[in-house]
Amino acid sequence: MGYRYETHLHTCQASACGRSTGAEHVRYYKALGYDGIFITDHFFRGNCAVDRSLPWPEKVRLFCDGYRDAKAEGDRIGLQVFFAWEESIDGDDYLVYGCDEDWLLRHPEIEHATRREQLELAHANGGCVVQAHPFRMRDYIKRILLGWRYCDAVEVANAGNRPQDDVCAYRYAKEFGFPMTCGSDNHRSGFETRDPAVTWGIETETRLTCPQDYVKLILSGGPIKLLCPSERFQFQPGMTIEESYWLDEKEQPVATGRDWLKE
Ligand SMILES: [Zn+2]
Ligand SMILES: [Zn+2]
Secondary structure, three states, rough: EEEEOOOOOOOOEEEOOOOHHHHHHHHHHHHOOOOEEEEEEOOOOOEEEOOOOOOOHHHHHHOOOOHHHHHHHHHHOOOOEEEEEEEOOOOEEEEEOOOOHHHHOHHHHHHHHHHHHHHHHHHHHEEEEEOOOOOOOOOOOOOEEEEEHHOOEEEEEEEEHHHHHHHHHHHHHHHOOOOOOEEOEEEEOOOOOOOOOOOOEEEEEOOOOHHHHHHHHHHHHOOOEEEEEEEEHHHOOOOOOOOOEOOOOOOOOEEEEEEEEOO
C-alpha cells in the first residue's frame, strides 16, 4: 500500500472559481483516506481571487491564505498539506511545485515570467513545472498549446477534462517520455457534491515529507502511480480533437498537424 496525494486543487480563498475552503478540502481528503494534498491555487495570470493591484508582499500573503487554512486543519486532523500554484500564461496552464511563500516574496519577477523564465526560476530553487491538462479546450483557452520545452512533466489525467483530452495527453507524454501526473483539479470538496470516484490523484511508494520529495520523484522519473480509471487513456469512437500547437523557442505557436487520437 502506497501513499495517496491530490496534486491539483483550488481553494475559494485564493482562486476565484474555488468553492471550498482549504480546511473543507482537507476534511474531505482525510475522509477519503488520502495522505496529503497540494494546494495549487490560480496564480496571478490565472483566475486568482486576489486583487492584482496590491503591493507584492500583500498579494503573496493573501494568495497563501487558502494554503494556510488547509495547513492548519491538516496539522490538526493529520493530513499533509503542501504549497504549490497553477499559473496560466496564454491559456496554457502550469503547476509549479517546490517553491514556498518566502521564495515568492523574494521573487516578484515570477509574476510576469515567460514560460522559460518560470521553468528556470523553479529549477534554480529545486522546484519543477508540470503542464496541466495540455489538451483542454475551454472558453478561456484559445488553442491547445504544448509547452514541452517549458515543463518537466505532463498532467495526463485531470478529472475536469473531457476524456479525449486525457487520451491525447497520455499519448503525447508517452511519445516525449515525460513523467506523468494525475489530479482532480478539485474546486469543491464534500460527499454531497463530489463523487469520490472522480476524485483522482497519485500514489507514491514512499511518504512525501515535503514538496521537494515530489519534485525529486518527478525529475528522476521515479514511480508515480496514477489514481484514475485505466480506461481513461483509451480511445473511444466519437472522440474528436482540435488542432494543437507546439510552443517554439520563442514561445510562439506552431501548428503540430497531428491527430493525437489517430496515431
Ligand atoms: Zn479554477
Ligand atoms: Zn486547476
